Amino acid sequence: MKIAAHVDENGTPLPLTRKGRVQLYDNDEGAWRLVGEFPFELPGDGSLGPLRASLNALARRLGDWRVLLSGEVRGFAYSYLQDQFGVRPWRSDGALVAQLTAVAAAEEKRAAEACACPSGDSPSSCGGCGGARSTVVPMGGPGVRPVDRLDGSRSFDLIAAMAVDSRLNSRLALMPLLTEEPFRPIEIRLDHRPRWFARDLDELGLTFTEETRDGALFITVTAEGGDTP
Known part of the structure; x- marks a missing residue:
């Protein structure tokens, strides 16, 4: 599992609007390893052009990391990252390693639920894992979409x-x-x-x-x- 975290100098997750560092973690070997990091803070003037440019640059630097632990999960920045780049924002509590583990567990549960099919149906026939399905969750929840x-x-x-x-x-x-x-x-x-x-x-x-x-x-x-x- 690869998880990015936007944190302060103490490892506490921060909203993207606050100055911090994006740390890239990987636990493919069974323990969380910090494999990269870079400073990040969204522009503070509220202008949409610079905001989108900053988020585009962030998505490029994230690379294969498509799960983001942050101090916030609401607002345009998070919606834009999810809708345009498939970056899934999460927020948790506790020590950083514990939060990474909790987010990884939540991601595994989300993936399992996405693959679930009615009894007797195979994933390929009902649109679960391996079948054709949208990776973008419509805003507004089930039943409310454009x-x-x-x-x-x-x-x-x-x-x-x-x-x-x-x-x-x-x-x-x-x-x-x-x-x-x-x-x-x-x-x-x-x-x-x-x-x-x-x-x-x-x-x-x-x-x-x-x-x-x-x-x-x-x-x-x-x-x-x-x-x-």
Whole structure:
């Protein structure tokens, strides 16, 4: 098992927004070995361009390490790493070695559950290990995912997504959809426009219109110069 950990000088996991070091651990020989490390801290000005560039650089330096132990697991940075690069963030408590062991056990359980099939079915027939299955977990939890439309656009119910998963916030749920390439126009149902929305969409080169229907706010996001569906 290979696990990366973003930690301070005492080995305590830190959020990516705080200055620390990313340490690369491997336990292929039965014990955790530190095989590499490098300093890391996300830019603090909140601008989306530098943030994405920093995360892209981090993903390249992680290489084969696709499990990240950190002091936080929520927010755009973690969602972006998971959605774009398949990096799975984890947070635990206790001494670093104990946390690495706990995360490794949780990863093994996650993998086993991903392979599970109904009784009598083989993994290849039900889409478990060895079969065709998506490696990207849709934001918002089971049953709440973007809906494809015939014209190529999509719709997404943020109100329903956040009702299903209380851990979500608007940025965590929406940014993977807004930064997906190629971008497709999307209509979002929500109860209010988030404070970050207009600024971040401007940085992404996106524009939006909004209207109120049936007591909810509907925002349609398109690329600048694109056609509104």
